[in-house]
Amino acid sequence: MSYEIKLDIFQGPLDLLLYLIKKNEIDIYNIPIALVTKQYLEYLDLMKAMNLDVAGEYLVMASALIHIKSRMLLPVHEDEEEPVDPRDELTRQLLEYQTFKAAALKLEAMNILGRDVFRRPEPGEDDRDDDNRPLEEVNIFQLVEAFRQIVSSMVAGELMEIDSERMSLSDRINEIMEQLTKEKVLTFLELLGDTNDRLKVIYTFLALLELMKLRVIKAYQAEQFGTIRIYLAVEE
């Protein structure tokens, strides 16, 4: 067997399997699992022998192939109406991957900007800060990445893990403060509106606690078990 091709050209185990199928001129709908498994394992050995880093995904596929091979050896029960071919899932996966590989090749063949075709540079940005001008679309990724970079330069003790619960709380805080600025005074029930959403009730409660801790709002109760009224701590 000759391994004249470079191993790092494979984009993963599925790519390697497709290569073996093409090389052996195999029908993808009827894969001779024993043969393919044998060759697949030989490639892995070769990669290891060449001290190439064999990613975990290749090993997962190896055990999947071995598993399919062993299932092929089991006798098919005659009472099964439609015996399931153990190779079905693999064939489906390979066909799907093959389609997307073709899609990638199509993309590569296009007239790519910066490779085949070129545009003029953006006109120089004038420093005029005109607030009527619309904002350019920003990718959220740029925002997170900016925050991550700032935070990563801070000392570990200051690092605060952000989770989506905290962000839901921020959402609720913004809503409550907006409502309160408009109405001046609100009861807990008024803040809830006619919601039955348990999460919303919890977040409203947590948001109120947070705002009281921050001393942004004050809550008053005229009598025990009476209605709780919420005010801004500082009048504008």
Added chain:
Amino acid sequence: MDAIKAIVESLIFVAGSPLTVKKIAECIDGATEQEIRGAVQSLIADYEGRNSGVRIVNVGGGYQMRTREDMAQWIRKFMGLKPVALSRAALETLAVVAYRQPVMKSEIEKVRGVDVSGTLKGLLEKNLVRIVGRKDVPGRPIIYGTTKKFLEVFNLMDLSELPTLRELKELESSE
């Protein structure tokens, strides 16, 4: 008509990025979108007709001036550029995002059979892929989609210009 044509040409020229007919109409008082569309078509024909090294193309829903593809070697030489290509891994990930969007990272990994963290981050940094939001399932995973820049870079009017998966499948089986 000729006056509008010249204005449209100068606007597409200075903009750099693809310019929509709507946006052009906002700049030229008194010109209808239909007139502008006519002017653009006439300009496109002009540039083609005189074998210009530059052409006007419809990408990402707007019009953009760009160099003809057979000029690439001279421009690369002028700019001192080596032909930059996206890696095969990046292209495959991009293809899955383009066709399956909005798509979760785990779905891309299932199709490609490998971890795509690195390539996905690279595509986000290049602004070819964006975070669309979260999927409304337990764990609320992030979902990804392609950007306007993706259309611009790959010379596409819109996503429907991509060959369909069926077409790609037929291509494969006829090989």
Added chain:
Amino acid sequence: MDAIKAIVESLIFVAGSPLTVKKIAECIDGATEQEIRGAVQSLIADYEGRNSGVRIVNVGGGYQMRTREDMAQWIRKFMGLKPVALSRAALETLAVVAYRQPVMKSEIEKVRGVDVSGTLKGLLEKNLVRIVGRKDVPGRPIIYGTTKKFLEVFNLMDLSELPTLRELKELESSE
């Protein structure tokens, strides 16, 4: 000749700044400076002849593509409508507000390590950040948060759709 003309046109187009004949000649092997000079003159005549909104002019010893002077009013209008990008500083301040809200100016400054008065004012004017309230402590410091417009610009349903740092870290892993 026509081939050289198209190449020269595409080079002057992408260059942006004025391009000398000598520089063009360096890019096109086999073309003499005289041929290039001829091509440029022919291009200039073409653009003039068809009343293009763009022209090629000789400035500072080089050739540059520019819009015609009488297009200025439309171009000024376009530049006024052109979307502005957030500066790096603004983006960073916005990120801190988004992830740490409700937050005081002093806290943002502690994180970013610089005075943020200017960028914060800009973000308030752009309606991306708002005053959520004031603290009832000496000095009555202002507390900031993000706006609905912020969600719109970033295409988010709500703040919980923002990716977490952990999720971003997951994209760091190797490939």
